[in-house]
Amino acid sequence: MQIDHRHSTAFDDQKPGTSGLRKKVRVFQRPHYLENFVSAIFAAIGRPGTGVQGMRLVVGGDGRFHNDQAVQTIVKMAVAAGIAELIVGRDGILSTPAASCVIRKYGTDGGIVLSASHNPAGPDADFGIKFNVPNGGPAPEAVTERIYAQTRRVDGYAIAAIDDIDISRAGTQTLGSTAIRVIDPVDDYLELMRSLFDFDAIRALFANGFRLRFDALSAVTGPYALRILEGELGAPAGTVVNGTPLPDFGGHHPDPNPVHAHELFELMFGPDAPDMGAASDGDGDRNIVLGRACYVTPSDSLAVLAANARLAPGYSDGLSGVARSMPTSAAVDRVAEALGIECHETPTGWKFFGSLLDAGRATICGEESAGTGSNHVREKDGLWAVLLWLNIVAARKESIADILRAHWRRYGRNYYSRHDYEAIDSDVADRVIDALRADLARLPGRQVDGLRVSEALEFSYVDPVDGSRSDGQGLIVRFDDGARVVLRRSGTGTEGATLRLYIERYEPADGRHDLDPQAALAELIDAAEAITGIRRLSGRDTPDVIT
Ligand code: G1P
Ligand code: ZN
Numbered sequence: 001m002q003i004d005h006r007h008s009t010a011f012d013d014q015k016p017g018t019s020g021l022r023k024k025v026r027v028f029q030r031p032h033y034l035e036n037f038v039s040a041i042f043a044a045i046g047r048p049g050t051g052v053q054g055m056r057l058v059v060g061g062d063g064r065f066h067n068d069q070a071v072q073t074i075v076k077m078a079v080a081a082g083i084a085e086l087i088v089g090r091d092g093i094l095s096t097p098a099a100s101c102v103i104r105k106y107g108t109d110g111g112i113v114l115s116a117s118h119n120p121a122g123p124d125a126d127f128g129i130k131f132n133v134p135n136g137g138p139a140p141e142a143v144t145e146r147i148y149a150q151t152r153r154v155d156g157y158a159i160a161a162i163d164d165i166d167i168s169r170a171g172t173q174t175l176g177s178t179a180i181r182v183i184d185p186v187d188d189y190l191e192l193m194r195s196l197f198d199f200d201a202i203r204a205l206f207a208n209g210f211r212l213r214f215d216a217l218s219a220v221t222g223p224y225a226l227r228i229l230e231g232e233l234g235a236p237a238g239t240v241v242n243g244t245p246l247p248d249f250g251g252h253h254p255d256p257n258p259v260h261a262h263e264l265f266e267l268m269f270g271p272d273a274p275d276m277g278a279a280s281d282g283d284g285d286r287n288i289v290l291g292r293a294c295y296v297t298p299s300d301s302l303a304v305l306a307a308n309a310r311l312a313p314g315y316s317d318g319l320s321g322v323a324r325s326m327p328t329s330a331a332v333d334r335v336a337e338a339l340g341i342e343c344h345e346t347p348t349g350w351k352f353f354g355s356l357l358d359a360g361r362a363t364i365c366g367e368e369s370a371g372t373g374s375n376h377v378r379e380k381d382g383l384w385a386v387l388l389w390l391n392i393v394a395a396r397k398e399s400i401a402d403i404l405r406a407h408w409r410r411y412g413r414n415y416y417s418r419h420d421y422e423a424i425d426s427d428v429a430d431r432v433i434d435a436l437r438a439d440l441a442r443l444p445g446r447q448v449d450g451l452r453v454s455e456a457l458e459f460s461y462v463d464p465v466d467g468s469r470s471d472g473q474g475l476i477v478r479f480d481d482g483a484r485v486v487l488r489r490s491g492t493g494t495e496g497a498t499l500r501l502y503i504e505r506y507e508p509a510d511g512r513h514d515l516d517p518q519a520a521l522a523e524l525i526d527a528a529e530a531i532t533g534i535r536r537l538s539g540r541d542t543p544d545v546i547t
Contacts, residue, residue, distance in 0.1 A: 001176045002161040003080045008032035014040070014151035016144045018349040018491035020130020022116050025066050028127045032157070034070055038077050038112070039157035040150035041131050044143065045110060046081075053082035058103050058132075060094025060185060061114025062220040062283040063245035064121030067092050070114050070129070072164045079178045080158035086178060087111075088167050089185035093245065095220045095284030097373070097381035098189040100136035104377065105188050110134050115283035117492070118255035121219075122248030137354040137378030141470070186227045196314030196376055197387050199233060201394040206235045210393070211274030214386065215264045218242040218250030221280040224383055233390075254282035256370055256382075257547045258295065261288065269293050276393070276400055280382030285350075286370040287382035289389050291400025297517075297547075299329035299416050302366030304407050305388050307335045309364060311395040312388055314376065319363035323356050325349070326459050326474055327486045327502040328368040329414040338411070347461045347473035348488065350380050355465040368418060368502065408513040412506055415520040419501040419543035421534055422493065429489055429497030432537050436475050436487055439531070443477060449527040452480045477531055482506050485528040501528055501543070518546070 011030075014021055014037050021037055028034050046052040059074050061067040071092035078086045087102060094102065096113055103111045116128035131139045131147065139147070165173060165180060172181045206212075212235055216222035222243035229235045242250060253260040256279035268277040268290040277290040289296045296304065306322050309315035321342030324332050336343035342361055346352035350371060356362040357375045366372040371380035389400070396403060443456035459473040474488035483505035490498035503521050507513060518525070529535055535542075 001079070003158050004161050005156055005158050006032065006035070007156045008036055008154065010152050010154045011036055015148050016130065016139075018351070019117060019138065020113070020128050022119065022126060022128035022492060025123055025125060025127045028066055028070070034073055034129070035077065035157045035159065036154045037129060037151060038074055039154050040147050041112065042077070042081055043150040043154070044146040045131070051081060054084045056085040056087070056106070056108040057083055058087045058094070058099055058106070058108050058111030059114070060089030060099050060111075061092055062095065063091070063093050063247070064116065064127065064249065064282065065123055065125070065247040066127045067114050067247075070127070071167065073159070074112060075165055075180060076160040076162060077157065079160040079162065079175045082176070083178050085181060087181050087183055090170055090182050091168055093185040093220060093223065095185070095189070095224060097285055097377050097379045097384065098185055098224065100132060100377035100379040101189050101192050102183070103132055103134065104136040108134065113283070117283050118253075118281040118286060120249065120253050121282065125248070132378070135354060135358055135378050137357075138349070138351040140351055140354065141468070186224050189224060190228055190232065192376060193228060193384065193387055194232075196384070197312050197391045198394065202233050202387070202390045205390065205394040206233055210276070211236075212239050212276045212278065212390070213264065213267060213274050214240045215261060215277070215279040216240055216243045217252040217254040217256070217261070217279060217281070218244060218246045219252070219254040219280070219282040219284070220245050221284040221383060224284065228383065228387070249282060256281055256286055256288040257545065259545050264290065265295070268295070276389070278386045278389075281370070284382050285373075285380040287372060287385040288370050289386065289400065291404070294401040294404060296400065296404055297329070297368075297416055298366065298370045298372065299324075299331050299368050299414060300404060300407070301385065301389075302328065302364070302372050303331035303335050303411065304403060305372060305385065305392070306332050306339075306364050307407060307411075308392045308396070308403075309388070312391040315363065315374070320360050321356070321362040323353050323362040323365040325352070325367040326476070327418070327488065327500070328366060329416040329504050330506070331411065331414040332366065334411040344464070347459065347470050349491070352461065352463070352470070354378055355463050359465045361465065368416070405513065409509060412509040412511065413513045414504055414506050415515070415517050416502075416504045417517045417521055418547045419503070419525075420545040420547075421499045421501075421538055421540055422544040423496040424499055424538050424540075426497045428538050429499050432499060432532060432534055433475070433487065433489055435537070436532050440475065443531070448530050449523060451483070451523065451527050454478050454480050479524075479527075483524055485524065485531065487532050499534055499538075501532065501534060503528055
């Protein structure tokens with residue numbers, strides 16, 4: 001077989017962010033662009049002398065535009081590099097959690113996941129690539145730094161001069177010294193879900209008339225949701241909508257939030273609402289859950305799942321601990337306290353949960369950005385969360401709204417909201433952040449709109465397992481009554497900068513739990529503007545997205 005050695009010069013914009021390298025499709029279509037990054041991954045994970053020769057990897061993606069082509073490129077580079085086995089999802093499909101599952105199950109040296117998660121897809125939209133390490137989780141910072149360092153050094157790459165291979169059927173083909181094994185993208189994941197949840201109880205729930213609407217937003221979860229919910233669990237046909245992954249995700253913005261999943265929200269708050277609504281994102285790792293006229297915020301969902309996990313067979317022994325990202329509400333902290341288990345507060349990004357999960361110090365983790373998951377894989381997992389909710393509903397025989405209200409009556413309610421200011425000029429975003437950072441020392445003790453600041457700091461994290469340190473992970477301003485405002489710059493946006501403002505206050509168990517969060521947080525929202533000046537400095541009247 002002929003191997004071409006192509007010369008290319010390094011690109012200067014290949015620094016992976018919190019979720020890998022994410023750029024416009026047009027950027028990935030530039031000659032050598034993807035190849036250079038893949039070559040950098042190989043160089044970063046390879047062994048001295050032999051590189052990735054003899055290693056085993058997984059590849060798959062969320063099916064968005066450019067997925068097919070990228071998979072073929074990676075196949076050819078894997079063959080040229082002498083990878084021993086490349087496990088490929090059929091048609092190039094693997095959801096992010098399924099990729100994590102497959103990496104772990106087959107004990108590979110890692111995997112390449114092609115996705116720009118919840119960003120829109122299509123020729124003018126976004127594409128992305130990330131490397132997951134052998135535990136199935138996103139590459140930790142040390143690995144992404146190594147990959148980045150290699151991107152600066154790349155001056156060429158090797159690629160097999162072969163035609164595109166057929167990945168539309170499961171089976172193994174051998175090219176040179178590489179076995180290309182095409183697998184069904186759902187099988188292994190389904191088997192894992194079956195081992196965690198009481199499928200019989202969920203089947204009985206559907207058989208008794210429980211109605212679910214799962215919106216796959218024309219992204220990767222379609223095949224998983226159809227097979228598991230309608231196929232295995234007997235949910236009626238039509239339960240899963242937008243179930244076929246399309247290259248442009250059907251024009252949907254596959255971010256399950258009240259803005260982008262508005263059809264689902266309208267249904268769930270309308271007269272014909274089924275018992276439960278759910279949606280996932282482009283690559284299947286995020287989720288939202290709604291009951292009839294009831295939206296469960298991701299922070300509350302994490303807390304409810306942690307409090308009720310024992311009802312599912314996979315968690316019947318209880319949880320070893322829980323973890324949440326710093327900006328996620330503290331609702332789960334109260335559950336951990338009641339259960340007497342560890343509770344960890346990590347920086348934003350799933351990768352920070354990896355070491356806690358590996359060390360058995362957390363069983364369930366979550367982020368306010370609609371990410372929840374457990375130690376079953378090393379990624380957040382949208383469908384897993386939906387199945388755990390179904391298992392809990394089946395066991396408790398109560399509605400989602402009732403389960404949530406009962407939770408607040410026991411633990412109190414953390415009113416919570418996130419305000420996003422998107423596509424802000426990067427300099428303006430820097431100015432907002434720098435100004436608040438410069439103010440931190442002066443804020444404690446100050447009265448802002450009737451609220452007294454008790455503490456102001458920049459969040460740093462030291463991983464309790466491996467001791468690694470991450471600084472500059474968001475600015476926190478706390479108030480006397482335990483309320484807080486958090487400001488951070490998004491690491492995943494592809495246009496200008498996105499600023500995220502997180503606002504939270506606690507209402508005790510015997511307080512009022514029926515307020516609209518924006519109303520319940522109104523004072524704090526004003527205080528946040530007074531402190532951060534986002535609107536003033538950016539010239540924006542309102543956030544682009546409120547969740
Ligand atoms: C966002 C979310 C974060 C999540 C990440 C990847 O990152 O806020 O919780 O882990 O996407 O899905 P951000 O854009 O805020 O950096
Ligand atoms: Zn995602």
